[in-house]
Each structure stands twice: as structure tokens, then as C-alpha cells.
Amino acid sequence: MDAPLPLLPLQILFLNMVTDVFPALALGVCHGHEDVMARPPRSVRDPIVGKRQWWVIMLYSILITVVVLGSFTIARGSMGMSTEEAVTVSFLVIALAQILHVFNMAEPGSHPFKNEITKNGYVWAAVVLCGLILYFALSLPPLARVLALQAPSAGGFVLIVISSAIPLIVGRVVSMIKR
Numbered sequence: 001m002d003a004p005l006p007l008l009p010l011q012i013l014f015l016n017m018v019t020d021v022f023p024a025l026a027l028g029v030c031h032g033h034e035d036v037m038a039r040p041p042r043s044v045r046d047p048i049v050g051k052r053q054w055w056v057i058m059l060y061s062i063l064i065t066v067v068v069l070g071s072f073t074i075a076r077g078s079m080g081m082s083t084e085e086a087v088t089v090s091f092l093v094i095a096l097a098q099i100l101h102v103f104n105m106a107e108p109g110s111h112p113f114k115n116e117i118t119k120n121g122y123v124w125a126a127v128v129l130c131g132l133i134l135y136f137a138l139s140l141p142p143l144a145r146v147l148a149l150q151a152p153s154a155g156g157f158v159l160i161v162i163s164s165a166i167p168l169i170v171g172r173v174v175s176m177i178k179r
Contacts, residue, residue, distance in 0.1 A: 004083045006072040006090040008148055015091070018133050019098040026126035027105055030116050060101070063167050068094045071163040075156060084150040089160055091149065092134065096164035099130045104171030109178040 007015075049057075071093045075086035102123055106115040117123055137143050138151060152160065 004076075004087070006069060006087060007094065008087065011087075011091050011147055011149075014137065014147055015095055015098070018130055019095050022126035022129050023099060023102040023123065026120060026122035027102065027117075029122050030120050034116075060104070060167060060171070063170060064094065064097050064101070067097060067163050067166050071159055074159060075152075079155055079159065081152070081156060082150070084148065085152050085156060088138070088149045089152050089156050091147075092138070092152075092160045093163045095130075095134055096160065097167050099127055100164060100168040101171070102127065103168055104175070106175065108175055110175065112172045112176055 068090050072086050072090040075081040075089040076083065081089065103117055106112075106117045110116070137147055138149050144150070
């Protein structure tokens, strides 16, 4: 089978530097949920990442993977985009999905719009900074050339926005159900 790669190796490295670092640093300065100090400590025998957290990580990973591959397939198939444009779509979908995923880090069951994450100015600054970096990666010709990015059409941008919002929406709906 001669299918093109939905992401290129240099794009993956770029994503790791941009979408992982700044949101993680911003989360590191969160104050946490108001009642966190009133809760009893976890047992020293409990793992740092328990079975439930591993399941959540796995399910979000699968969801984001399906969204990225789905948007790549739609871009190439029904939207008739070139391979380069479809790769750019999948690159921007995974980048924005990861950046928006920071808002799913709120305490389970917390209010979807008023929680410790949305009240953190550093999180908003990280989201804006990552957005600007992605904008420059797409709009500065030397950087776009190195990353093999090609500006998508208006329809491509609609696909990017809708696809990258799906993991955030699913995460917030699950949190509201738990609430």
C-alpha cells in the first residue's frame, strides 16, 4: 500500500516542542481545585498513574488519533486536497487538539467554563503563544518550507477547527456527565 504519511517526522518534533511544553508549564502553576487540601492523601501504595488514568489517557489518544486520521482522509478524499495540503490539515488538527486538550485537565465534574484551568491566566497565555507559533509556522515561508506546510483552503480551515474541537467537546461532555 502506497499511502502518504499524515504527519512528517520534523512536524512531530516541532509539535512536541510547541504543544507539549507551554501548556504543561502553565498547568504546573495551577492552584488546583479549591478543596484539594481537604481531601485525604492517596495511599503510598497507590501508583502515581492508576488504572483509571491509564484508560483515560488511552481513550483520549485513540480519539485524537481517529480525529487526525479522519481529517486527513476527508481532506484527501472528499475534499480533493493535495497530499501536502492534507498533511498540513492533519498537522494543524493534532496541534490544535493538543493545545485545546489542556482544558480537559480540569477536575472531573468541575464546571465546564469556570474551573481551575479556565481561571489560570498562564494557561490562556500558553494557548495564545502556541497559536501564534503555529500561525508563524504556517505563514513564514522559510519555516513553512522546512515543515512542509501549505496553507489550506477555507474549507480546510473549517475542517481543522471542527476536527480539533472534537476531543475538547467530548472531554467537557464527559466531565459534565460526571458532574
